[in-house]
Amino acid sequence: MNTVIIDYKAGNVQSLLFAIERLGFSAKITSNPDEISNADKVIFPGVGEASFAMNSLRETQLDLLIPVLKQPLLGICLGMQLLCKDSEEGDTKALGIFDVSVRKFPDSVLVPQIGWNQIYDLKSDLFKNIPEQTYTYLVHSYYVAKNESTIATTDYSEAYSTALQKENFFGVQFHPEKSGILGSKILENFLKL
């Protein structure tokens, strides 16, 4: 199987690669459109700032490629947020796969949310053999409200989407590569889809 991790200068791709390798899989870090198009699985990571990340995608025209991909794609953290319509972070127009806006957490909670929080109402093969209320690691200031594509929910200021799915596009707000053994299992579930 041929997995690629999209490299667009926004994110900690190295730790994701190590997590995949610990599962006995391999992956290639690339920004090459042909390699991405021909992959069996695509991972779209992201740690960073939304407008900077979108600019990087536009420079390499990956913003045009990602929405037309047909193989399973997993957006992680900022990667998931960039699959949405737009983001309040840097007033950024995003890729528009999920028809929902990314908003900032209100001041009634600590922002960013940093740490381990529980996911529930798990709805996809991505969560095969993952118990309800599993703790996952989250680090984010912006969030996606619940919508028709929500496949996992977490409570922080409100019940919001910690995972999304529409056709071949998956997104997780948490970091599966940093969420212990069960996080690795979620990553493995994606790689085995």
Next chain:
Amino acid sequence: MLAKRIIPCLDIKNGQTVKGVNFLDLKEVGNPVEMAIKYSQQGADELVFLDISATDERRKTLIPLVKEIAKNINIPFTVGGGINALENVEELLKNGADKITINSAALSNPKLITEVAKRFGSQCMVVAIDTKFVRNQHKVFSNGGKIETENELFSWAKEVENLGAGEILLTSMNTDGTKTGFAIDITKTLSELINIPVIASGGAGTMQHFEDVFTETKATGALAASIFHFNEIGIPELKNYLKSKNLPIR
């Protein structure tokens, strides 16, 4: 519910984990990669690595070490020590660090906080503050606690938040290494003053100390070193204790 975090801290000098008392008298306590694996398996919620090497040799050992740690653990980790430019941050993140922490460089060049936050996001920008109560004031110290700055703790923390930091690692130099408990007073005041997470550090000696800092302050993480390094308190034991006190613990 968001869980309270238990965070072992590894001070790194020339590639080895060391530990001092009140920032002095360093002793070697073990191999950082082996310790990271152990803590990760025991249920630590995060790890912090602070490179306190005094020499320029430090970069040569730090980057391969970061990479080796990233290869071997599946929980997040923060790296700090000697970071003073955007390039240093990029290099650490590229090699597997999840967050970076700056201390002295934030004091000498506060706009670095904003630059890192803009480039990599606030969530990876942890500002460490070392503070000591002197002449009736909580003063901020730089250079590993060696130099007293003009800054007062609470105004500096507020400024750091405004500049874009995502988290504050607050170390009380008065309690660090003493095992007399976290500095509840300043941790409480600070965690109520700002709206970003605060990690309390310095002084953990008993399981009760962790309970106190989580119940009496709004800190969401508690960091400790020697009690874990010297097996005085096991992480599973500590987490079971805190769960039994109805604290949200993973």
